[in-house]
Every structure is written in C-alpha cells, then in structure tokens.
Amino acid sequence: MPVKRPPRTRLSADERERHIARGAVAFFCEAGFGGQTRELAKRLGITQPLLYRYFPNKEALIDRVYREVYLNRWDPRWEEVLDDHSRPARERIIAFYREYAKAVLSYEWIRIFMFSGLRGMNLNSRYLTLVRDRIYTRVIRELRREHGLPSPAEVPIGEMEFELVWALHASIFYIGIRKWIYGLEIPENVDEVVENLATAFLDGVPAVMARALTPAAKAPRRAPRRRG
Template sequence: MGVSKGASTRPKSRQPGTAARKAPGAQPKPKRLPPDERERLIVREAVAFFAARGFEGQTRELARRLGITQPLLYRYFPSKEALLDRVYQEVYLNRWNPHWEDILEDRTRPLEDRIVEFYSDYARAVLTYEWIRIFMFSGLRGMDLNGRYLTVVRDRIFARVIREIRFENALPSPAEVPISEAEFELVWSLHASIFYIGIRKWIYGLTIPDDVSAVVVALTTAFIEGVPAVVARLTGATATPRARAAARRRTP
C-alpha cells in the first residue's frame, strides 16, 4: 500500500554544502547535536508545546516544532509519558526558590514588606504561560502533583505567613495554639487573588493590569490591615492596633 508515494514527493537528500535554506519560519536546521544539548532543546520545547496544546498534544507536532523527526523523540525518552514526567519536573521543581522561606521570616523587616517581596517574586516566577497552564492541565488530569506541590506551599509559605502575623500581633505562637483551618483559609484568599490573575491572563485570555506588582502590593496591604483582627478572634486573644504597634517596635 502506497509505499514509495510519499517519499518521492520531497527531495530525499540535500547536496553536501547546500545550506538547506528552508521556508521562513521553519527551524534552522536539524543539525547533529551532542545528546545532552539535544535533550535540553527537546525538554524546553516540550514545556512550551504541552503548555499550549495540553498533554494530548501530538508527538509529531512537537517534533515538527523542534525541526526533527518524531521517532527521534523516542531515542531520548522511552515514551510520551516519560517526556511528560520530565516536563512536570522542569516546571515544578526547578522554579521553586528556597530563599522565599528566608524572606518571610526575616524579622528585621516589616512583615508587610516581606510578604510583598515574596508574592511579587512568586508572581514573577509562577504567573507565566507555561507554569499556570501546565499546573492546570496536570490538575485536570488527576495527577497528585498539584496536591503535593500545594502541601509544600501550605507548610513552607502559608504556615510561615501565619506564624509571622501572630508574632507581629503579639499572639500565641503556632506551638502554643495550633494554626486553625480558618487561618489557613485567610492566606488561601490572598494566594487565590494573586494566582487568579495568572488564570485570567493565561487561561481565559483576558487583559490584566499592566502593573501586576502594584496589585500585589495593594492586595497584600489590604490583607495585612484586615487580617489581624480575624486572627485574633480565631486564636481567642485580642490584638489591638496598640498591641500591633508594640510588637512592631519590639522587633529589632
């Protein structure tokens, strides 16, 4: 069945020395590359490709975007699933900044500054086309990756934010009074407000404010101003503005 039909329609080999100028827009050239460099190229393009098309995106199209043939992908990854695993790793693991945790607990600075700096940088890292979409795609696919990632966020970020808020307001530490779900819920609402900006842009295709950082600042300020009263109620203690000011002064 039609074996030689397709092959004859396009030149089988280029003359040596012919610069292989392709149509404009096509990949420069499927040059022979050292394996690790080719692998890097594949992973980089795969992240962009699957972010755009979803995980049902076809290996043939990915190969075309890379300017290579589809079977070559299978020399570097045993299956499409293995390539997807690599894509997750690339997006989740490699974009977490351990320094974020230090920022949040640097008590030489006002808490509001710390949260603003953290969320500004977090937004810069996470509110991107690739991150947001791959996160959603993997969530919809039912992978537990999202759950595991958000457990880390909860333990390392949310818990720290709450601990620092309590400290600033001279409230019991988490060791004395465990963090309630209601307190976590407050931080979730700040987190959601910021993350949802990325969803609006990269999933819904809406326009968002030019200056995302300014929005982060505004949301954080409102959060810091409004939350202590709620937290105080939740922990059973009271935190008046006076107590807050005192706590702030106490901080070196």
C-alpha cells in the same frame, strides 16, 4: 523536483535531549498533554521518530516536562525573607508575595499546573502541601506576632487562618489564570496589584483572624456580625 527540506542538523545526544525537553515544555503548555508527538516534532524541526530515540514513550516526555517545570521553581530565599526579623513583618510579607508572584505568574507554570491538576496528578497537592508548611505557617506566625496574638506553639494554627492565607495566594494565582487560561487582559503593572492585594490582606485579615482564635465567637453564626 527536489522538495524544499530543512537541512538535517546533527546535535550531540545531550544537546538534542535538552532541545527536545525545552520544546516539549513549550509545546505541552500550549496544547495540553493531549498534544501530538508529530506536531511537537514539527515545531522542533525534527522527525517524530527521533523523539523516541531520546524518550521511550510519550509519557516519559511528559514526566520530563513536569520535572523541568516543577523543579527549580522553589526559591529557598522565600523562607529567609519571611524569617528576617530585622524588617517589619508587614514589609517582609509584601516583599515575599511580590517575589512569589514573579516566580509563579508565568505562562508555563500556570498552565502546566492546571493541566497536571486536571489530569489527576498528585503533583499539585504535593507542591501545595509544601507551600502550606513552609510559607503559610510562616505568614501566620508573623501576623500573629505582629498583632500580639499567641504563637503557633501556644495555640496551633487553625483551619480558618489557613483559609485566609489561601485567599491571598488564590487572588495572586488567579491573575495568571485570567491571563493565560481565560485569555483576559490584566493590568500592566502586576507588581503594584500584588502589593495592593497584600496590603488589603494585611489590613483586613487580623480582625477576622483574632476572632477565629477566640472559640466563643464561633458559636452564633447566622446573624450578620458587624465589627465590635
């Protein structure tokens, strides 16, 4: 009685390597890096030892997954959009966040990012440092300019300003966390949500930012301050 067995499909080394890499991304996103090589092999329709022909060990496979997901995620046009002074700052910032959300709100990115953070990789901090240096600084610079505040060259960007931009970043990223980590429902029209978040940010932040830029306002903290 012959066991029903999928036919041995023979690929070139390159093809098979890419095949495994793609499968590994999908698999480890879902199962976490504790996922088993046997299970991965089963999903790929190959035997488990074959993985070891292309990757010396599991760790190498995981490294490959990181590279696959982290590289090519950064879009240089983001910086261009933020620098394009032919459009109003407000419009540029909203446009950027809409693009950014599109790139970042994916099952793979959100989960790999979390898994790598929990694993103690420093990939996250490296990536986020990049975001801060390339993106946050630009957003703050444009916001300041739009509201007639001193430029970063004149007054360096303060911790609190970064925090405010972090908040917008967080509220967008968290949409992905809700969906792909908590398994919650999220609105269908994410684009519209992101646009509204950015709008609310642009409306609400400048006042706080201006206050953070005038050192005097920092002294009395406990009393609930209303505007003015």
